[in-house]
Each structure stands twice: as C-alpha cells, then as structure tokens.
Amino acid sequence: MEKQAMAGAAHDAEGQRLSKRVMQQQGCSRSVAEQYIEGGWVSVDGRVEEEPGARVLDSQQVDVSGDAALLDLAPVTLLLNQPVDCAEPLDCLHAATHDDSDPQAGRIRILRRHFKRLQDCAPLPRTAHGLAVFTQDRQIARRLIEDAALIEHECIVEVTGDVNAANLASLRSGNPLPAAKVSRQNENHLRFALPGTAVRAIPALCASVGLKAVNIRRIRIGRIPLAGLEEGRWRFLGRGERF
Structure with missing residues (x-):
C-alpha cells in the first residue's frame, strides 16, 4: 500500500500528457486533441502550448480556444x-x-x-x-x-x-x-x-x-x-x- 501511495504521489507530481487532458475535457479522440494542440489552440495557465506530450498537473488550467478549428493542419x-x-x-x-x-x-x-x-x-x-x-x-x-x-x-x-x-x-x-x-x-x-x-x-x-x-x-x-x-x-x- 505504501509503495502504491508513493507511486501515486509521483504520478501526480509528474502530471499527465496534455493530449490526454484535452481528450478528457473535450470528449474527443487523441488525434483530434493533438490537432487542437499542434494548431496552437490550447493554452496552459494562459500560455499557448503546442506539444501534445507536455505534462500538466491537475492544478493547472487547460483551455481550448472557442474558435479552435478541426481542419487538417496544412503543410507549409x-x-x-x-x-x-x-x-x-x-x-x-x-x-x-x-x-x-x-x-x-x-x-x-x-x-x-x-x-x-x-x-x-x-x-x-x-x-x-x-x-x-x-x-x-x-x-x-x-x-x-x-x-x-x-x-x-x-x-x-x-x-x-x-x-x-x-x-x-x-x-x-x-x-x-x-x-x-x-x-x-x-x-x-x-x-x-x-x-x-x-x-x-x-x-x-x-x-x-x-x-x-x-x-x-x-x-x-x-x-x-x-x-x-x-x-x-x-x-x-x-x-x-x-x-
């Protein structure tokens, strides 16, 4: 039990992938969540974060822009x-x-x-x-x-x-x-x-x-x-x- 508690505490300190957090908030698939993030539509504590693998804590505020587009990201x-x-x-x-x-x-x-x-x-x-x-x-x-x-x-x-x-x-x-x-x-x-x-x-x-x-x-x-x-x-x- 003690080891499990320690593992849980370590996980909480590390946080979860931003893409997973967006999936949970938006009720969308992983690919769509990553599209939101890579498209620059997601902010963490008010700052845009473009890396789907970034770690976020439960205490951090994650927001998806209201005008976020679900279009494929065009190559440049x-x-x-x-x-x-x-x-x-x-x-x-x-x-x-x-x-x-x-x-x-x-x-x-x-x-x-x-x-x-x-x-x-x-x-x-x-x-x-x-x-x-x-x-x-x-x-x-x-x-x-x-x-x-x-x-x-x-x-x-x-x-x-x-x-x-x-x-x-x-x-x-x-x-x-x-x-x-x-x-x-x-x-x-x-x-x-x-x-x-x-x-x-x-x-x-x-x-x-x-x-x-x-x-x-x-x-x-x-x-x-x-x-x-x-x-x-x-x-x-x-x-x-x-x-």
Missing part, C-alpha cells in the same frame, strides 16, 4: 534568404527570423510545427547563397526535385577575370557543360538563368570562359523571386504562388 513552405557560408540553413528557420513584410503574416499563425519535417528541395552549394526553399508539402517537394531540369533558376554571379574577353555566347551551347542564358549586369557581375540541375555547374561554366565565380546569389526559382526578403529571414509561400 518556407522561403529563406540563405546567408553566405551557411552550414545549416535549418538553424535560420524559427519564429524570431520571420520577415516582418511577409504578406501571409496576418493569415498564418507561426507555430512550432511549421519548423518540423522540412525538406530542402533546392539545396544551394556551400559557396552560394540567396533563395532557398523548405517545405512540408510533398507535391511541392516532388515538383522542385523531379522537375528540377525544367524549372529555371536565376543567379547573379560575381566574377573575377576579363569579362570583356570572355566568350559568354559559348555558354549557351551546352556542350559539354549545361546550357545557360548569360548576360552581363555590370563590370564584374553576370546574370545566369539555367535549370535547377545546373546551379552547381556555375563555377565550371565561368571557368570555361576564363572567369572565376567568387559569389553566387540565387534570386529566383521558377516564378518565385527573392524580392525584398532580407538575408537570414524567411517568409511563407502564399496560397496563390506557384513555382
């Missing part, structure tokens, strides 16, 4: 202006780095679940920076990966060497390196428009005409531009936006 896609020499882009994705100018800011509440199970669909070479895409949406991931050869990526490339002497027209031939649309931006910057599968070939493309790529910045993937997104900041892909 995040667009990041990846910094130079970024070893781990996922470290840049959190609530504090959300761009203030995001048009979706008033429509989507930032939740912890938005930063889980993200796939880097168009990885940048370590030497490059600029627009990067991370998604939970399988359809978007499939399009960017499987159709990479069909989706145009635009990059601004800083080069060293004699741009005047470089035969930029030869880069359009695609033999033996990938074909690319190349135009001169200024004295030492070139604009490349080429398939996503060829982004990593930019240094070799430059070298083939006697130039050295010293800085590669991706500014567009398909129809999605980097636009005014600040370095190290991210925004949500809007519902009407398509690559």
Whole structure:
C-alpha cells in the first residue's frame, strides 16, 4: 500500500500528457486533441502550448480556444534568404527570423510545427547563397526535385577575370557543360538563368570562359523571386504562388 501511495504521489507530481487532458475535457479522440494542440489552440495557465506530450498537473488550467478549428493542419513552405557560408540553413528557420513584410503574416499563425519535417528541395552549394526553399508539402517537394531540369533558376554571379574577353555566347551551347542564358549586369557581375540541375555547374561554366565565380546569389526559382526578403529571414509561400 505504501509503495502504491508513493507511486501515486509521483504520478501526480509528474502530471499527465496534455493530449490526454484535452481528450478528457473535450470528449474527443487523441488525434483530434493533438490537432487542437499542434494548431496552437490550447493554452496552459494562459500560455499557448503546442506539444501534445507536455505534462500538466491537475492544478493547472487547460483551455481550448472557442474558435479552435478541426481542419487538417496544412503543410507549409518556407522561403529563406540563405546567408553566405551557411552550414545549416535549418538553424535560420524559427519564429524570431520571420520577415516582418511577409504578406501571409496576418493569415498564418507561426507555430512550432511549421519548423518540423522540412525538406530542402533546392539545396544551394556551400559557396552560394540567396533563395532557398523548405517545405512540408510533398507535391511541392516532388515538383522542385523531379522537375528540377525544367524549372529555371536565376543567379547573379560575381566574377573575377576579363569579362570583356570572355566568350559568354559559348555558354549557351551546352556542350559539354549545361546550357545557360548569360548576360552581363555590370563590370564584374553576370546574370545566369539555367535549370535547377545546373546551379552547381556555375563555377565550371565561368571557368570555361576564363572567369572565376567568387559569389553566387540565387534570386529566383521558377516564378518565385527573392524580392525584398532580407538575408537570414524567411517568409511563407502564399496560397496563390506557384513555382
């Protein structure tokens, strides 16, 4: 009896899973309770708690918002202006780095679940920076990966060497390196428009005409531009936006 009493006291001190508490209060299934929590609709003692496994005590107040939605949690896609020499882009994705100018800011509440199970669909070479895409949406991931050869990526490339002497027209031939649309931006910057599968070939493309790529910045993937997104900041892909 004494051992049982001690076990009961320990259990009370530890509390129960938040999802179980919500199940009891709402009379719903575990999956629905977890949906309420991960959707940011549940608060514990006045603070939103998004982890279904969080432990709560009997003495704590658990509330479910009156306008809580029972819709499936839609997957999100995040667009990041990846910094130079970024070893781990996922470290840049959190609530504090959300761009203030995001048009979706008033429509989507930032939740912890938005930063889980993200796939880097168009990885940048370590030497490059600029627009990067991370998604939970399988359809978007499939399009960017499987159709990479069909989706145009635009990059601004800083080069060293004699741009005047470089035969930029030869880069359009695609033999033996990938074909690319190349135009001169200024004295030492070139604009490349080429398939996503060829982004990593930019240094070799430059070298083939006697130039050295010293800085590669991706500014567009398909129809999605980097636009005014600040370095190290991210925004949500809007519902009407398509690559």
